[in-house]
Amino acid sequence: xxxxxxVAKNPNNKNHxxxxxxxxxxxxxxxxxxxEFRYICSQVRINCKLVIPKRPKSLxxxxxxxxxxxxxxxxxxxxxxxxxxxxxxxxxxLRIAEATDLMVQDIDxxxxxxxxxxxxxxxxxxxxxxSNILQKIKLHLNKRTKGYVFxxxxxxxxxxxxxxxxxxxxxxxxxxxxxxxxxxLRHTFACVCLARxxxxxxxxxxxxxxxxxxxxxxxxLELGTIKEQFLHLMDKR
Numbered sequence: 622x623x624x625x626x627x628v629a630k631n632p633n634n635k636n637h638x639x640x641x642x643x644x645x646x647x648x649x650x651x652x653x654x655x656x657e658f659r660y661i662c663s664q665v666r667i668n669c670k671l672v673i674p675k676r677p678k679s680l681x682x683x684x685x686x687x688x689x690x691x692x693x694x695x696x697x698x699x700x701x702x703x704x705x706x707x708x709x710x711x712x713x714x715l716r717i718a719e720a721t722d723l724m725v726q727d728i729d730x731x732x733x734x735x736x737x738x739x740x741x742x743x744x745x746x747x748x749x750x751x752s753n754i755l756q757k758i759k760l761h762l763n764k765r766t767k768g769y770v771f772x773x774x775x776x777x778x779x780x781x782x783x784x785x786x787x788x789x790x791x792x793x794x795x796x797x798x799x800x801x802x803x804x805x806l807r808h809t810f811a812c813v814c815l816a817r818x819x820x821x822x823x824x825x826x827x828x829x830x831x832x833x834x835x836x837x838x839x840x841x842l843e844l845g846t847i848k849e850q851f852l853h854l855m856d857k858r
Contacts, residue, residue: 682799683808696791703787705761706771713748714810714828717803721781723770730755746829
């Protein structure tokens with residue numbers, strides 16, 4: 622380990638390609654902790670003077686209230702599964718893969734919540750679910766007590782791609798002028814939560830974000846109570 626630090630730290634080493642090759646070989650053969658690996662990467666960036674371009678911070682697209690109602694109306698008209706899936710994603714904020722993997726036994730109908738198991742990053746989390754959504758899920762399950770919530774009639778699992786295709790098809794049929802995807806429903810959920818008064822920390826927990834920083838972008842999409850306070854103050858003139 623001392624050798625790899627020496628290679629990474631050496632500012633006088635002009636043969637960066639050779640140094641990187643050495644580091645790659647050592648990383649392959651050593652069991653490094655995440656902290657050690659991040660340190661090595663930072664030293665390589667510094668000593669090789671690598672400039673990593675920043676990703677453009679464009680705001681994600683989401684559905685406004687009127688767009689959301691139109692989308693859900695069209696989804697329910699398409700078929701029962703598509704309608705329930707669209708409503709479920711919009712009002713739980715689950716990722717499409719999490720909805721695909723959701724099992725009946727992961728839903729606590731009495732406690733109004735579900736458990737996402739092995740979500741993004743391998744994390745579990747609890748998500749509240751409204752009574753209205755739960756009632757519709759019960760009707761969909763038709764007394765079924767196990768298996769995939771949104772599974773096929775033969776009990777097998779739908780692919781993530783199949784669900785994306787269903788949702789994307791409905792979005793396209795709405796003729797919205799902005800570029801929307803299945804993930805846009807997750808953005809819509811976050812904006813609805815913010816508009817209804819939940820703070821960024823609470824929304825971050827619901828979405829399963831590692832840090833509230835990942836959630837801060839929604840403050841730029843939906844002003845929530847800030848807008849109400851601003852308009853109230855301005856109307857006092």
